[in-house]
Each structure stands twice: as C-alpha cells, then as structure tokens.
Amino acid sequence: MSDGRVGDTAEPGAHMSLVDAKGLSVRLGRQMVLSNVSLAIQPGEIVTIVGPNGSGKSTLLRSIIGAIRPEAGTLHLQPGLRIGYVPQKLQLDATLPMTVARFLALPKRPSPGAIVAALDEVGAGALARRQMADLSGGQFQRVLLARALLGRPQLLILDEATQGLDQPGSAAFYALIADIRARLECAVLMVSHELHVVMAASDRVICLNGHVCCEGAPAHVASAPEYRALFGSGTQGALALYRHDHDHAHDHGHDADCGHDHAPKQEAAQ
Amino acid sequence: MSLLDSFLIRAALAGVGVALAAAPLGCFVVWRRMAYFGEATAHAAILGVALSLALELPVFAGVLAVALIMAALISTLNGRGHSVDTLLGVLAHAALAIGLVAVSFLQGVRIDLMAYLFGDILAVGRTDLAVIWGGGACVLGLLAWRWSALLTATLNPDLAYASGINPKREEMVLTLALALVIAVAIKVVGVLLIAALLIIPAAAARPFAATPERMAVIATAIGVVSALGGLWVAYQSDTPTGPTIVCIAAVAFTVSSVVRGLRRLI
Numbered sequence: 270m271s272d273g274r275v276g277d278t279a280e281p282g283a284h285m286s287l288v289d290a291k292g293l294s295v296r297l298g299r300q301m302v303l304s305n306v307s308l309a310i311q312p313g314e315i316v317t318i319v320g321p322n323g324s325g326k327s328t329l330l331r332s333i334i335g336a337i338r339p340e341a342g343t344l345h346l347q348p349g350l351r352i353g354y355v356p357q358k359l360q361l362d363a364t365l366p367m368t369v370a371r372f373l374a375l376p377k378r379p380s381p382g383a384i385v386a387a388l389d390e391v392g393a394g395a396l397a398r399r400q401m402a403d404l405s406g407g408q409f410q411r412v413l414l415a416r417a418l419l420g421r422p423q424l425l426i427l428d429e430a431t432q433g434l435d436q437p438g439s440a441a442f443y444a445l446i447a448d449i450r451a452r453l454e455c456a457v458l459m460v461s462h463e464l465h466v467v468m469a470a471s472d473r474v475i476c477l478n479g480h481v482c483c484e485g486a487p488a489h490v491a492s493a494p495e496y497r498a499l500f501g502s503g504t505q506g507a508l509a510l511y512r513h514d515h516d517h518a519h520d521h522g523h524d525a526d527c528g529h530d531h532a533p534k535q536e537a538a539q
Numbered sequence: 540m541s542l543l544d545s546f547l548i549r550a551a552l553a554g555v556g557v558a559l560a561a562a563p564l565g566c567f568v569v570w571r572r573m574a575y576f577g578e579a580t581a582h583a584a585i586l587g588v589a590l591s592l593a594l595e596l597p598v599f600a601g602v603l604a605v606a607l608i609m610a611a612l613i614s615t616l617n618g619r620g621h622s623v624d625t626l627l628g629v630l631a632h633a634a635l636a637i638g639l640v641a642v643s644f645l646q647g648v649r650i651d652l653m654a655y656l657f658g659d660i661l662a663v664g665r666t667d668l669a670v671i672w673g674g675g676a677c678v679l680g681l682l683a684w685r686w687s688a689l690l691t692a693t694l695n696p697d698l699a700y701a702s703g704i705n706p707k708r709e710e711m712v713l714t715l716a717l718a719l720v721i722a723v724a725i726k727v728v729g730v731l732l733i734a735a736l737l738i739i740p741a742a743a744a745r746p747f748a749a750t751p752e753r754m755a756v757i758a759t760a761i762g763v764v765s766a767l768g769g770l771w772v773a774y775q776s777d778t779p780t781g782p783t784i785v786c787i788a789a790v791a792f793t794v795s796s797v798v799r800g801l802r803r804l805i
Contacts, residue, residue, distance in 0.1 A: 336700035354701030359694065364741075365570040366748045367694075375694065376687040376702050400749065426701070 287312055287350055287424045287456055288333055293342035295328055302328045304480050305342070310424060315450060315457040317467045319490075320477035321499055326460040327357060329477065330428050333458070350424060353417030353455075357428040359409070361401050369404070370397040373416050387415040390452075391445060406433045410442060418449065425449070427459035439463060443470045464500065543668070546661055547774065553663040553671050554766030554784060557724045557736065560675035562762035563682050563755040564716050565737035566744075570693050570751075571713075574738050575624060576613060579631035581721050581733040583609035585638030588655050588725070592645055599670050599722050606718035609634060614714075635730070658729035658781035660770070667726050674723035678716045685712050690751055727766075728781035735785040740765065743792040746799035761791050 286309040295303040302325040310316055318326045331337045332344065334354050346352075361367060373384045388394045391411040396404065404412060410430055417425060427446070431439035447470055450457050461467040467474075474491075475484040482495035490496050543549055568577050584602045591601025609630070616626055642652060654662070663671075682689070692699040692706035699706040717737075724733045740762040741754065748754035769784030 331697060331700075334697060334701040335703075336697050352701055354698065356695055356697050359698070361694070362570050362572065364745055365693070366745065366750055366754050368749055371750045371752075372694075376691040376699075376704060378687075 285312060285347075286310060286345075287347045288458070289343075289345040290333070291343045293329075293332060293344060294340045295325070295332055295337055296340045297328065297337075302479065303332070303339075306477070306481055307342075308475060308481065308484075310456050310458055312423065313450070313454050313456055314472045315447070315459075315470060316473045316475060317471040318458070318460045318475045318477050319462075319464055319467065319496075319500075320482075324478040326477055327428050330426055330458070330460060334426065347423070351420050351422045353420055353422030353425045355410070355413045355417050355425070355427040355430045357430075357432060357460075359413065363402065367401045368397070369393075369399050369401060369412050372401055372412065373419060375416075377420075379419055383419060387419045388412070390418055390449065391415045407438045407442070410434065411445075414445070414449075418453070421453070422455050425453075425455050425457045425459075427457065429460050429462065431461065431463065443467070446470065543665060546663075547770070549663045549665070549668055550660045550770055550780070551767060552668055553660055553727050554770055555763050556668070556671040556675045557720075557727045558740070558762030558766045559759060560678040561720050561724060561733075561736040562740045562744075562758040564678060564713075564720055565739075565741040565762075566751065566755045566758055567682075567689060567693065567713055568717070568737045569741040569745075573713075573717075574734065575627040575631065576610070577717060577737050578734040579613060579627045579634065580606050580609045580717055581730050582631045583634035583638065584721050584725055584730045584733075585655060586634055586641055587638075587722075588650075588730075589638055589641035589645060592650060593641075598725070599674070602725055603718050603722040606721045607714070610714040610718060614710075638730075654729070655725060656729045656731050657779060658725070658727050658732065660727045660780045660784075663726055671723045671726070674719045678719050678723075681712060681716050681719075685709060689713065728784060732781055732785050735788065736762065739785070739788040739792050743788070743795040746795050746802070761788065765791060 288308070288310040290309070291307045293303055293306040294301065306325075306329060308316075308329075318329065320326050328337060332339050333346075334352060369388070370381075370384055373379070373387060379387075384397065385394065388397055391414050393408060393411040393415060396408060396412060401409070401412070414427075414430070425446075430446075431442050434442060446457060446459070449455070459467070469487070471487055473484065474487050476482040476490055476493070476496050476499065478499055482499065483490055483493040485493075543552075568574060583605050587602035587605030588598055590596070590605065591598045594601070613627065613630060616630075617623060621629075639652075642650060651659070653659075688699070688704045689709050689712065691702055691704055692709040696706040699709070720737070721730075721733055724736060728736055740758040743761050744754050744757035747757050765788035766784050769787040770780060772778065772787065773780040773783040
C-alpha cells in the first residue's frame with residue numbers, strides 16, 4: 270500500500286491489536302516530534318490522545334495512516350485493516366466544485382445507495398446534492414465522517430474533528446461517534462483538545478507530549494501528576510463532571526502505567 | 540488532395556488537439572494553485588528549444604526534458620527559505636532569459652525566435668500534428684487513469700494517504716502531464732502563452748460546474764471554441780494566431796465572470 274508502515278507482516282500468534290506501535294520516533298525537519306512512543310489499539314475501543322499544542326498528536330495519527338515515515342520503531346497494522354480517516358481540517362479551494370455526493374465517491378465510487386446510507390448514518394441525509402463549500406462547520410464534519418464510514422472501517426481515526434464547532438455542536442458530534450462505534454463495532458482513535466467531553470466518551474486516554482506521559486482509564490489519567498503538570502488543575506471541574514456522569518469508583522488501581530516522572534511528584538494529587 | 544493539405548485544417552486540428560489536453564489539466568493547475576508553476580515550467584521550454592537545436596534533437600524531446608528538470612528543480616527548492624511566489628518569479632524569468640541567451644549562441648542555425656515565443660500554428664505540419672495528438676492523447680490517458688487519485692490528493696494529502704494513495708506520486712503524474720502539454724503546445728501558442736491555455740478555460744468554466752468532471756468538460760469546450768474562434772478571427776483580420784486564441788479565451792472568461800456576477804445579484 271503505502272510506505273512507512275508495515276501492513277502485512279503479521280507475526281504468527283500475534284495478538285489481535287488493530288494497530289501496534291513500538292518505540293516509534295518521528296522527526297519532522299530538525300525537530301524530534303515523537304520519541305519512543307508505543308501504543309496499541311484493540312478492536313472496538315475508543316482511545317483519545319490528549320496533549321498540549323505541538324505535542325505530536327497529529328503526527329502520531331499521520332504516522333498511522335502512512336503519511337509520515339517514522340525514523341525509528343515499528344508500526345504494525347493488522348493485515349487488511351480498513352481505516353476511516355477524518356482530517357483536522359479540509360481546505361477546499363474555491364475553484365474546485367464539489368458536491369457532497371461526489372466527495373463521498375472519492376477515491377472509489379460506491380453505489381448511490383451506500384452514499385445515501387452513509388449520509389443518513391451521520392444525520393446528513395439531505396445534503397447529498399449540496400456544494401461542499403456551502404456547508405456549515407458541523408455539516409462539513411458530518412460529511413467527512415460519512416466519507417470515512419463508507420469503507421466500513423475497523424478503525425476510525427479522527428484528528429480534532431470538532432475544531433470550529435461550538436460546545437453543543439461538538440457534544441453532539443461525540444455522541445454521534447459513540448453511537449457509530451456501538452453500531453459498527455469499530456475502534457476509534459481520536460485527538461482532541463476538549464478534555465472534559467472527550468474524557469467522558471473514551472475507554473482509554475493517552476496523554477502525549479512528545480512521548481507518552483501517561484495512559485489509562487480517563488479518571489486515572491486525569492488524576493495522574495503528569496497530566497496535571499501539562500494541563501494544570503483547571504480541569505478539576507471537568508473531572509468532577511466526569512465523575513458525576515459516571516458513577517463508578519475512581520481507585521482504578523494501577524491498570525495503567527505512569528512510569529516516569531518528569532513532573533514534580535505530587536503525592537497528594539488526590 | 541487530402542484534407543490535411545490545407546494549412547487551415549492542420550492549424551484547426553492542432554489548436555483543438557492542444558485544447559483537448561490543456562483544458563482538463565488546466566483544471567488541476569487551477570485547483571492546486573499551480574498557475575505560476577505552470578508558467579515557470581513553460582518559460583523554461585525556450586531553453587529546451589535552444590538545447591534541441593544545438594544537439595540536433597527533436598524540439599519535442601528537448602522541451603519535454605527541460606520542462607521536467609525545471610519542475611523537479613522547483614519542487615526541490617520549494618520550502619527552502621524563499622516563499623513560493625518569489626521562487627517561481629525568479630525561476631520563471633531566469634529560465635526565459637537563459638533560454639534567450641542560449642538561443643543567441645546558436646550560430647549558423649537560423650531560428651525564428653518569435654515562432655517559439657508566440658507560436659506559429661499556421662506552419663504546423665503533419666509531423667507536428669502527430670506529435671500534438673500523440674502527446675495530447677498521452678495527457679488525457681494519464682488524467683483519465685489517475686483521475687480519482689489525483690482528485691483525492693488535490694483535496695487533502697492525508698486523506699489520500701489514508702486511502703492508500705501516495706499524493707507525491709500523483710504530483711509527479713501532474714508534472715509529467717504538464718511537461719507533455721508544454722511540449723505539444725509550444726508550436727501552437729508559444730512558451731509565453733501556454734499557461735493561458737491551461738488556466739483561462741478552467742477559470743471560465745468554474746461558475747458553470749457543480750462537479751470537477753463537469754468543470755473539466757466545460758473547460759475543454761471553452762478551450763476548443765477559443766482555438767477555432769481564434770483561428771477564424773486571426774484569418775479574417777490578419778492578427779497573430781496564438782495571441783488571438785488567448786484573446787478569445789479571455790473574452791470567454793469575462794463573459795463567464797459577468798454571468799456569475801449577475802447570478803449573485805439575482
């Protein structure tokens with residue numbers, strides 16, 4: 270398929286991860302954007318990557334889709350893995366005429382029925398004949414999502430898909446993602462800035478800052494000192510919201526690894 | 540007497556052949572904002588002419604090679620310190636100037652510089668026709684074969700990667716097609732006006748198209764009409780043919796812009 274990723278070298282007896290990255294390092298120009306990043310995505314789980322600007326979140330996603338060749342490390346995709354990708358933003362040149370239906374038919378033309386079904390799935394059934402340039406931000410994101418769904422993805426990758434949407438708009442979008450995950454049983458890997466919404470919607474959160482700072486269940490990550498060092502304690506309120514919404518215990522033990530300490534130790538974090 | 544014995548028929552066929560290849564490619568040039576890239580590559584063609592004459596190679600081969608080298612040079616230098624438009628401005632005019640200087644070194648070879656700068660469609664021979672239609676067919680075939688991949692890569696490189704398309708390869712396809720169009724169009728409109736044949740029909744077609752495919756078809760129609768119309772006007776009023784073709788295309792663009800403006804008002 271494309272260079273930069275190893276797609277068809279399934280190790281015999283390997284686990285069932287859709288994506289398995291080990292010790293990934295990526296350099297863009299002179300800058301080391303990712304160093305020694307390991308992650309695995311299991312079928313059906315929603316994994317969210319959080320991190321400050323420039324922490325390499327998009328770079329990590331772009332490595333997985335094959336747009337960037339890692340400098341070191343291994344990246345295994347499950348053979349034949351179907352990926353649906355929703356980019357961060359899509360700047361359509363004003364000189365390029367493009368209806369929604371034509372956009373969904375790129376690069377492979379599906380049946381007209383499949384296009385209508387994909388649009389219905391994201392609640393954008395009425396948009397097929399509209400020009401992409403005339404869509405609102407929320408409609409545009411739904412159309413991008415519909416295109417990603419057309420290939421019946423096993424892994425849906427979203428790069429800050431709610432950028433430019435207002436609060437209710439992005440909440441609705443994440444609800445739609447959760448709904449689609451439930452229906453298609455696909456895994457979701459997404460990047461987001463909206464910590465509180467995302468935290469509530471994820472099975473697992475990876476906190477990235479050039480390297481994996483910490484990862485695990487949302488509540489665990491939110492209380493990790495590494496996370497606090499990056500995002501401050503301003504997310505405390507959001508965390509409370511999360512806990513309010515999901516009434517389960519927070520003592521997640523240590524199912525996730527927060528191995529190293531680049532942040533000042535905060536023994537009394539909780 | 541065969542139909543091709545008439546210089547007017549040959550000129551018409553040459554103009555139509557170039558328009559058929561240039562207009563759909565021109566759509567990509569417009570969508571990807573490569574107008575100045577096309578211009579710089581076209582200007583370099585005069586250097587290709589000088590080299591071919593010096594080395595006694597066919598002009599087509601020399602122009603094709605130099606256009607490809609120029610395109611590669613631009614891609615390599617891009618993003619290394621200078622803004623793109625500065626870079627293209629330097630390269631376009633430097634290439635033209637170097638070409639003109641190189642031509643002046645060609646002693647003993649009588650070369651009609653004007654014919655290469657502005658084209659000489661009325662002097663198109665049977666061999667030229669074969670080159671134009673052969674090259675044009677290659678361009679159309681290339682575009683038809685890669686159409687979906689080219690469009691996807693034009694929309695967004697990451698979207699292309701995620702679909703298993705390498706946008707860099709698609710870019711090379713476009714560069715190759717561009718070099719081919721320049722090599723076949725030089726006889727018809729000359730190096731100075733080739734970019735016009737790429738850009739103007741596509742720009743004029745934009746207001747009337749809802750999909751990329753329709754835009755390509757409408758642009759082709761406008762290109763063909765401009766070529767034939769320009770030839771006719773030039774024959775009637777004894778004006779230089781290449782520039783007249785571009786003038787007709789410019790009129791089409793003006794009309795299309797006015798129609799678009801009126802539509803917005805209503």
